[in-house]
Each structure stands twice: as structure tokens, then as C-alpha cells.
Amino acid sequence: MTDIPDVAALLDHTVTALGGTRRDGQVEMATAVAAAIDDEKHLAVQAGTGTGKSLAYLVPSIRHAVESNDTVVVSTATIALQRQLTERDLPRLSTALTTPLGREPQFAILKGRANYLCLNKVHSDVADEPESELFDAFELSRTGREVTRLREWTSDTETGDRDDLPQGVSDRSWRQVSVTSRECLGANACPYSEDCFAEIARRKAAASDVIVTNHAMLAIDAMSPATILPEHKVVVIDEAHELVDRITSVTTEEISAANVSQVARRLGKLVSDETADALVGAGEQLGELLEDAQNGEWIRLPGGAGEILASLRDRLWNARSEIGPAKPGTDPEAAAARQMAMSSADSLHDTVVRVLAMFDERDITKRFDVVWKSVDDFRNNTRHTLRIAPLSVAGLLRTSLFTDSTVVLTSATLTVGGNFDALARTWGLQPHGDDPEGAGWRGLDAGSPFDYGRSAILYVADRLPPPGRDGIAPATLDQMAEMMTAAGGRTLGLFSSMRAAKEATEKLRDRVDFPILCQGDDATSTLITKFADDEETCLFGTLSLWQGVDVPGPSLRLVMIDRIPFPRPDDPLLSARQRDVDARGGNGFLTVSANHAALLLAQGAGRLLRSTSDRGVVAVLDPRLATARYGGYLMAGLPPFWKTRDPNAVVAALARLASS
Known part of the structure; x- marks a missing residue:
């Protein structure tokens, strides 16, 4: 079709139809997305809160799909954004664009089979x-x-x-x-x-212009020899700052005695008693091995581990082979049980093979996976588990996602240290360096409608003691109580650990005159609703609150961050990634730990301003942001707030906001 209006005209039409107003950043982003699709060149877009990024990528995506009769895949990290797209944005967009496009655009949501x-x-x-x-x-x-x-x-x-x-x-x-x-x-x-819910969803997706899915499905589609997503040439990845973590999660496997026990139960009468007993015995050996093994990363196999894992591998293979092909006329119930048994045996066998193959490579710098042992508690029961995860997913993304499609990656926080290169490396894209044109992708900061310098203060508490392992310092608690009192409550406390969040909650409840909710007291969504509904209520919590709180208006005036959110030093996967960068001549701390902290810090600071009328303070109670050499690098990823190190100025500003 050649008579379809261009993207700028379609966006103007849509914004008017939806009762909105023109936003320069949204227009710039939509134009850039359209150009990326036309030029078949990847695009990374940082679009701050209030930019309207969903419309900015949906309008050019829908236009391309209708004009070329090609499906566009939109991938998100969270259920909340999936619902926003499929229940609010796309239905309204579809209605608004029907007339200028000449037909009603079709959309569908597609998830992994286990979701149905x-x-x-x-x-x-x-x-x-x-x-x-x-x-x-x-x-x-x-x-x-x-x-x-x-x-x-x-x-x-x-x-x-x-x-x-x-x-x-x-x-x-x-x-x-x-x-x-x-x-x-x-x-x-x-x-x-014919009535299968998963198959119905796939058939609907195949006939749609836009498919909404999630990052996990992208990973499964990339790794699977079978086609899961319909054929497509354009992929939009929203919440792209979470892409690597979600892909890593999908490609992480585990082995435990409970896994083996479950496989043995599923095999049931499909194998001989001798084969089943041999497998149970291998599982018991594995359980004893893992109970005795140290927690943390395995650089080399502990004594006896190679033999035990090899025995488990062989017994799983024998059991799998003994099941044999299904006989003609097998009833569906028996066929389903057989398929579940084969699947579980295959999956565990492949994971054991993957672990053993990794240790076949003696040179640690040439390994592609990381193996570690952890202890998990389930209702006072302890499970010792061996996990294996990829050292990097950049190669997977580069050879599948970025080779086969034009990809648009967007989020409110994508720049680290002032540019996109840090995340580009983790995605498998060549950093821009001195040759942006030769890198094969473009970066764009579409800005934000917020006047950060007039709307918010960034306070860095350079006079407080640095955070340590002995709990929150008394001086830090004093400053928290003073700021919260000045703000009249209205505080979101973001902590580096659940222990710190609970400690602050317990000690501050006796010192302030308003309610403090703590993550874990109730479902997180319920706590956020209570926090939003009562202006004086405060909410303390950890990781999910750094990214999952959207509370515009007077209920939120102060975001307190207890410390720079570096990853735990005993995190085996991130430690291995940091070591790998060091071994290749890079700066592992800056590339892994500092980049992780910078993204999370920006996400946390982004909780404050959710509408153009919001005002308040982001207080980082970790002096290292002001005094450490890496402080400037972390600060470069934060919005351009008005900055101060004067606690009296902050308290006075919060008191003025409270009185107004």
C-alpha cells in the first residue's frame, strides 16, 4: 500500500484521537523507529518517563506491518507492560488507526506453552x-x-x-x-x-500484525530448532535493560537430588525395576555429593563429582532408551505420561552433559558456562542444587536475534556512563567507540518532558559513614527519620537487601508518626496500592520496588536509597563475568559491577517523577557516590536533577513541599 500516511502524520492523528498532546521526544523517537525499520539498522532508544514510548514504537511498527504484510514482534520483560499493551494501548491504537490505514490492525499476545x-x-x-x-x-x-x-x-x-x-x-x-x-x-x-489454548494463541498470532510476547519467549525461539514465533523481520524490545538477565534466566539449568527423584517417579512403570533403582541410586549419590560440597562457584570438579555425574548421565540415558517408541493406538493419557517422562529424562540428561562438557575444557578462560552450588530453603527444608548458566548471552543474541531481524531496543534507562556502549556489549552489538556508523546500530536519547532541574533534588550524603556489614549506622537512621518527618511520610525506601529494609522499618517505626509498610508484610501489589492511597504512608523494600513502583502525585515525595546497589560479592555468575573481563584485559569491576549498579540506581531514582507535576527528593545515603572514583560514572546515568550535599537544604525543601 502506498497511500498510507507517513509516521509523523499517523502519530499526530493517533495522539489527537486519544485526546493527548504533541510531545517532541515522542515524535523524535517514532521517526527514528521508522527510519530503523526502513534502513534495516538496529536502534537503541532511551526514552524517559512521560515520553510516551509505547506509542512511539507501536505507530511505526503497525504502519510497517500493514504496509508490508509483515508481522512485528514486541517483547516485554513484565506482565504489567504486556497487559498495558494488549488491554489498553493496542485496542485504542487499533481503533484510532483503522481509518488512515484502511483496515483495522490486528494484534495478539503469545506466551510459552506452560502459561496455558x-x-x-x-x-x-x-x-x-x-x-x-x-x-x-x-x-x-x-x-x-x-x-x-x-x-x-x-x-x-x-x-x-x-x-x-x-x-x-x-x-x-x-x-x-x-x-x-x-x-x-x-x-x-x-x-x-483443535481446542488447545496454546495452539489457538499461536494461530491468532500468526494472523496478526503485532505480536506481544516476552523476553523469555524470544530466547526460547532463538534456541529452538522449531519455529515458535511466526516469521518476522522486526522486533521491538521494551524494558531492554532487563533483556540479558531474562535471557540468562531461561538458559540457566539446575541439577539436584530432587530433580532425579522426580524423573524416577515419572518413569514409573515405563522402565524396569532394575533401571529405576539404578537411577534412584545415582540420585542419592548426587545428593550426598552436593551436601558435602562447598557453596559457590565450581572452578574444578570436587573429588568424585566427575564419576557421580557421569554415572547419573549414563543411567538417565539408559532409562530414556528403555522407554522406547509409543505403540500404535496408545491412549492419550498413557501417551501424555510417556511424553512427560521422556521430556524430564531428556532435560536432566542434557543438563548433566552440559556440566561435564564445561569441565572438559581445562582452560577456565575458554569456558562458555559457569557452574555453582547453592542452598535453597523450601519451608524449612534444605535443597542443595547445582546450577549452570552462560558466562555471556551476547553470542546467542548476536547470531540469532540481531542477525535475523531489525531490532529496536528501548527503556527509560539504557545509558551507562553517558552512552549506550555498556549495554550494547552485553547484547552482542559492537560498541560505537570512535565509529558509530560502522557499528551497525544507532543510539538515541529521546529525553523526557520533565524539567528535572526544577522538579527534583538529588542529595548525596557525603558526610555519613560508608555502609558496612554491621547494619545501618545510627547517623544514617537519624538522617532518614529527619527527612521522612520533613516530608510528612510520603517516602519510598529502596534497600540493597531485605535484611536492611526490615532493620530500617523496625527502628524507624518508633521514631516517626506515620505508617511504614515493609515488603513481605503483604503481597507487593497490595502494599504499593496502600502506599499510593494514603499520602502519609511510607513503603520500604528491596529489588522489585526499585523497578516496580509507579505512584504519581503527592503520595511520593522522597526516594531514599540506602547504598549503591552493587551486586553481592558472592554472586557466582556476576563474579565469573567480572573475572572474565579482567582476564581479557578489561576492567571487570566497571564493566560488570558498576554497570549493574548504575542501571539499578537509575531505575530507583526514576521512581520519583512519574508525572510532570511531581516534585521531590532522591536521597542516596552512601557517601561513595560522592567520594569514590567511580562515583562520576554512576552519576552520569542519572537524570539531570539539581544536586546538593547539604542535608539542611534537603530537609527545608521537603518541609516546603509538605506544607504546600
Whole structure:
């Protein structure tokens, strides 16, 4: 179609139809996205809160899809943004653009198969056996009630999508009525394929102009030999600052005695007693090994580990081979049980092989994975687990995502140290350096409608003691109480650990005259609602609050950050990545730890201004931001707030805001 208006005209039409006003940053971003699609050149866009970035990438994406009859994939990190796009932005956009585009644009949401009810599993008795060592009688009873409710919901739901369930259920309960892609019988073998919720979602997606999915699905699509997402040439990645972490999570595998026990239970009568007993024995050996092994990264295999893992690998392979092909006429229930057993055996076998293969490479600088042992607590039960994750996902992204598609990456926080290069490296893109044109991608900071210098103060407490391991210093608690009192409550406290958040909550509740909510007291969404609804209420918490709070208006006037959010020094994966950069002649601390802290610090500071009328203070109570050599690097990623190190000026400003 050649008579479709250009992107600028479509954006003007849309903004007018939706009752909005023109925003220069939004126009600049939309124009850049359109150019990237036309030129087939990747684009990274930092678009601050209030820019209207969703419209800025959706309008050119929809125009391209309608004009070229090509599907555009939009990937997000969070369910909240998925819902915003599919329940608010895209329906309104579709209506607004129908006339100028000549037809109504179509959109769909597509998730991994495990997010949908499996009708074959619901209508059969195939279910995971309970892990008796982890679940007490009360827990099993609750699971039974939830599964009953899920079975009843099957007849009411049109989507079978877990996120559409009116009241949530535990992961364990959901696994009783869902399957992974490896456990699925396949459309040709399943008696419910025509009504399958996952297949219906895929068929709808294949006929859509825009598909909304998530970063995990992008990773699965990139790694899978099968086609999961419909053919596409353009991908928009929103919340792109989380892309690497989400891809890493999908590509991380684990091995534990409980894993082996579950595989053995699923194999059941499909293998001989001798084969099942051998596998159980291998699992017991693994459990003893992991209990005795030290926590943290494994640079080399502990004594006896190679033999135990090799034995487990071989016994899993023997069990898998013994199952054999399905006989003609096998009933669906038996076929489903067989598929689940084979899938679990295959998955665990492949993970063991991956671990052993990594240690076959003696040179640690040539390894592509990181292996570590951790201890997890489940309801006072301890599980010792071996995990393996990729040292980097840059290669995966470079060879799959960026080779096959034109990619637009956007977020409110993408620049670190004043440019996009730090994140570009983690995505597998060549840093701009001295040759932006030769890098194959463009970076754009679309700005923000906020007047940061007039709207907010950045206070760096250079006179406080540096944070240590002995809890929050008395002087820091004094300053917290003074600022909170001046603000009249209205405080979001962002802490580096749950222990620090709870300590501050307990000690400050006796010193201030307004409620302090702490993450963990209730569901996080409920706490955020209470915080937003009562202007005097304060909310303290950790990681999810650094990125998950959107409270415009007078309920939030002060964001307190207890310390620079560096990753834990005992984080095995980030420590290995830092060591790898050092070994290659780079600065591992700056590349890994400082970049991690800079992005999170910018996300935390971004909680303050959520509308153009918001005012307040971001207080960083860690003097290292002012005194350490890396402080300027971290500050370069923050919005251009008015800056001060004077606590009296901050208290006076907060008091003026409170009185107004």
C-alpha cells in the first residue's frame, strides 16, 4: 500500500484521537523507529518517563506491518507492560488507526506453552507426584483445592492463560494442569489439538500484525530448532535493560537430588525395576555429593563429582532408551505420561552433559558456562542444587536475534556512563567507540518532558559513614527519620537487601508518626496500592520496588536509597563475568559491577517523577557516590536533577513541599 500516511502524520492523528498532546521526544523517537525499520539498522532508544514510548514504537511498527504484510514482534520483560499493551494501548491504537490505514490492525499476545492450560492433562489423571520431603499435608491439601478450581475454570476461560485466572495459584498447582513444550504430545497426536489454548494463541498470532510476547519467549525461539514465533523481520524490545538477565534466566539449568527423584517417579512403570533403582541410586549419590560440597562457584570438579555425574548421565540415558517408541493406538493419557517422562529424562540428561562438557575444557578462560552450588530453603527444608548458566548471552543474541531481524531496543534507562556502549556489549552489538556508523546500530536519547532541574533534588550524603556489614549506622537512621518527618511520610525506601529494609522499618517505626509498610508484610501489589492511597504512608523494600513502583502525585515525595546497589560479592555468575573481563584485559569491576549498579540506581531514582507535576527528593545515603572514583560514572546515568550535599537544604525543601 502506498497511500498510507507517513509516521509523523499517523502519530499526530493517533495522539489527537486519544485526546493527548504533541510531545517532541515522542515524535523524535517514532521517526527514528521508522527510519530503523526502513534502513534495516538496529536502534537503541532511551526514552524517559512521560515520553510516551509505547506509542512511539507501536505507530511505526503497525504502519510497517500493514504496509508490508509483515508481522512485528514486541517483547516485554513484565506482565504489567504486556497487559498495558494488549488491554489498553493496542485496542485504542487499533481503533484510532483503522481509518488512515484502511483496515483495522490486528494484534495478539503469545506466551510459552506452560502459561496455558493443557486440556489433555486436565482431562486425564496425568500429574506430577508430590515431593514429599518439601510439602506437608496442609500444602498438599491446598494444592488439591487449587487444582480443583483450575479444572472448573477450564470450562469458563476463553484463553486458558494463567494471567487471566481471577485468583492466582501456586506454581506447583499450575504444573498439574499445564505442560512445557517438551512435554506436549504435539498437535498431530493430541486429541484436544483443535481446542488447545496454546495452539489457538499461536494461530491468532500468526494472523496478526503485532505480536506481544516476552523476553523469555524470544530466547526460547532463538534456541529452538522449531519455529515458535511466526516469521518476522522486526522486533521491538521494551524494558531492554532487563533483556540479558531474562535471557540468562531461561538458559540457566539446575541439577539436584530432587530433580532425579522426580524423573524416577515419572518413569514409573515405563522402565524396569532394575533401571529405576539404578537411577534412584545415582540420585542419592548426587545428593550426598552436593551436601558435602562447598557453596559457590565450581572452578574444578570436587573429588568424585566427575564419576557421580557421569554415572547419573549414563543411567538417565539408559532409562530414556528403555522407554522406547509409543505403540500404535496408545491412549492419550498413557501417551501424555510417556511424553512427560521422556521430556524430564531428556532435560536432566542434557543438563548433566552440559556440566561435564564445561569441565572438559581445562582452560577456565575458554569456558562458555559457569557452574555453582547453592542452598535453597523450601519451608524449612534444605535443597542443595547445582546450577549452570552462560558466562555471556551476547553470542546467542548476536547470531540469532540481531542477525535475523531489525531490532529496536528501548527503556527509560539504557545509558551507562553517558552512552549506550555498556549495554550494547552485553547484547552482542559492537560498541560505537570512535565509529558509530560502522557499528551497525544507532543510539538515541529521546529525553523526557520533565524539567528535572526544577522538579527534583538529588542529595548525596557525603558526610555519613560508608555502609558496612554491621547494619545501618545510627547517623544514617537519624538522617532518614529527619527527612521522612520533613516530608510528612510520603517516602519510598529502596534497600540493597531485605535484611536492611526490615532493620530500617523496625527502628524507624518508633521514631516517626506515620505508617511504614515493609515488603513481605503483604503481597507487593497490595502494599504499593496502600502506599499510593494514603499520602502519609511510607513503603520500604528491596529489588522489585526499585523497578516496580509507579505512584504519581503527592503520595511520593522522597526516594531514599540506602547504598549503591552493587551486586553481592558472592554472586557466582556476576563474579565469573567480572573475572572474565579482567582476564581479557578489561576492567571487570566497571564493566560488570558498576554497570549493574548504575542501571539499578537509575531505575530507583526514576521512581520519583512519574508525572510532570511531581516534585521531590532522591536521597542516596552512601557517601561513595560522592567520594569514590567511580562515583562520576554512576552519576552520569542519572537524570539531570539539581544536586546538593547539604542535608539542611534537603530537609527545608521537603518541609516546603509538605506544607504546600
